[in-house]
Structures are given as structure tokens and as C-alpha cells.
Amino acid sequence: MLKNIKAVLFDLDGTLVDSMWFWESIDIEYLGRYNIELPDDLQDKIEGMSFTETAHYFKETFEIPESIEEIKKTWNDMAWDYYINKVELKTGIIDFLDYLSQKDIAMGIGSSNSKDLVNVVIDKYDMADYFTSIRTSCEVDRGKPFPDIYLKVAEDLGVEPEECLVFEDIPKGIISGKEAGMKVCTIYDDYSKNMDDEKKDLADYYINDYNELLSSFRDKKDA
Template sequence: MLTNIKAVLFDLDGTLVDSMWLWKSIDIEYLGRYNIELPEKLEDKIEGMSFTETANYFKETFNIPESIEEIKKTWNDMAWDYYVNKVGLKNGIMEFLEYLIKNNITIGIGSSNSIDLVNVVLKKYNMIDYFTTIRTSCEVDRGKPFPDIYLKVAEDLKVKPEECLVFEDIPKGIIAGKDAGMKVCAIYDDYSKSLDDEKRRLADYYIKDYNELLSIFGKVQEA
């Protein structure tokens, strides 16, 4: 998996941390303030969108009176406690980051979340210094499934796309990595477990958690 790989790129939600579950709760509460019921398949429609694209979608679809910036601030405020107190790390991720650093592989993040929430969870777990660059889809023209965010991270890291391995938890993120010309490893997440077959089909690799990789790489080093 890491042969000829110079950089590993991570999504955040559902990939580094277990947090995808919280957004449905926030969507229900937020729309409830306007007496709007959560539509079926809403999560499917906004999957992969940047924070700004999602705010635009809500404003236009549900006729939200707040400005785009006000919507994003409201979501940040609503999600803050979740990320500080209720979001946990994916199993084995800290040890895997240490493994990458020790093997001179640079690490970056390409997230659809807001930079404020990305930073709060990384600081909570003292992870921020592991990453050479941290980018969000709000900084590029198009969110996932377009490859823009991962190409931007690769540019920051000064590596070619074919020298990158991406870890993702949702199909549109996997497509973004593949369309960027990168290898992609899908990771299991409870939120997207119904999409596991699609994730396996789209990705080059699939893992349940990072302990699985550590077990493999540890055996390789011992050999």
C-alpha cells in the first residue's frame, strides 16, 4: 500500500475521527428552528459538499433567512460541544500517524468541514503538529467528489498525485481521491456502513480501522 508513496492525505470526519453521526442531529435541530422537517436523503445530497456549498444548499433549498456566513457560524456554534466533548478518534490513528512520520511520509488533511471545527478537534487530541498542511474544501473551487481539495493538498506537500495515498470514508471522497490520480484506501465507518460495498468497489484498498494496518506493517518490519 505504501510502495512509492511519499504523502498520505486524510479526510477528517469519519476518517480521522468518529463524527459523521453528529451532523444529522445538527441538521434536524437547525431545520427545526424554521419548522422544517429533515427531508429523506438530505445527507446523500450534501455528501462531500464543502461547508460553504452546504450552507448555500440549505439557504436556497429551505429559503433560510440567515446569510451564508451566519449559517456557517450557527453550525460551528452548534457543533462545537460535540467536537470538544463527544467526538472520538478512529482506532489506531495516533499510532499510524507516528508510523508515517517515522518512515518519512508527509501527512496532510483535505476536509469538507469548517477550518474552525477541524482545528478544534486536532488541538483537542494534540494532533495538529503531525500534519504539514491542513486544507478545507472552502479553499478550492469545488467540493468533493471533485478532486480539487486533494490536488491542493498535494501541491502544498510538493508531491505528485501518483505519489499520494488518500484515506476516505464516503464514496464521493473516494471518487475525489481517485479523480485526483491518487491511490485511495476506504475505511469503515458506522455512518456509511450501508455503503460498504460501493466503497470497496471504488477504492484501491479497504480497512476496518488503522490497527489493521499497524498489524500488517509491523509484521513487514519484523521480517
């Protein structure tokens, strides 16, 4: 998996941290303030969008009176407590980041979330030193499934796309990495477990967690 790989790029939600589970609750609460019921297909519609693109979608689709910046601030405020007190790291991720550091493999983050919330996670778990580039889709022209975010992170790291391995948890994120010309490993997440077959078809690799991945590396080394 890491042969000829000079950089590993990570999505954040569902990939570095187990956080996808609470966003539907926030959507329900937020729309409920305007007496709007959560559409069954909302998550499918906004999957992969940047934080800003999602705000535009809400404003236009549901005729939200708040400005785009007000919508984003409201979401940041609503999600803050979850990230500080309830969100946990994905199993084995710190050990895997340590492993990559020991191998002198560069690391970056390409997230669809807001920069404020990404920074909350990075600060909470003291992970800043692992990542040379931390970008969000709001910093590029198009969100996932377009390749812009991962190409930007690769540019920051000074590596070619074909030298990158991306870790992702949802189909549109996998497509983003593949469209960038990168190898993609997808990881199991409860939120997207109903998409596992699609994820496996789209990605180059599939893992249940990072401990499983590290065990496979050790087994091959010992073989």
C-alpha cells in the same frame, strides 16, 4: 500500500475522528427552528459538499433567511460541544501517524468541514505537528467529489498526485481522491456501513481500523 508513496492525505470526519454520527441531529435541530422536517435524502444530496456549498444548498433549498456566513456560524456553534466533548479519534490513528512520521512520509488533511471545527479537533488531540498542510474544501473552487481539495494539499506538500495515498470514509471522498490521480484507502465507519460495498468497489484498499493496518505492516515485515 505505501510503496512509492511520499505523502498520505486524510479526510477528517469519519476518517481521523468518529464524528459523522451527530451531523444528522444538527440538521434536524437546525431545520426544526424553521419548522422544516429533515428530508430523507438530505445526506445523499450534501455528501462531499464543502461547508460553504452546504450552506448555499440549505439557503436555496429551504429558503433560510440567514446569510451564508450566519448559517455557517450557527452550525459551528452547534457542533462545537460535540467536537470538544463527544467526538473520539478513530481507533489506532495516532499510532499510524507516528508510524508515517518514522517513515518520513508527509501528511496533510483535506476536509469538507469548516476550518474552525477542523482546528478544534487538531488542537484537542495535539495533532498539528503531524500535518504539513491542513486544507478545507472552502479554500478551493469545488468540493468533493471533485479532486480540487486533494490536489491542493498535494501541491502544498510538494508531491505529485501519483505519490499520494488518501484515506477516506465516504464514496464521494473516495471519488475525489481517485479523480486526483491518487491511491485511496477507505475505512469502515458506522455512519457509512450501508455503503461498504460501494466503498470497496471505488477504493484501492479497505480497512476496518488503523490497528488492523499497522498489524498487516508488522506481519509483512516479520514474514
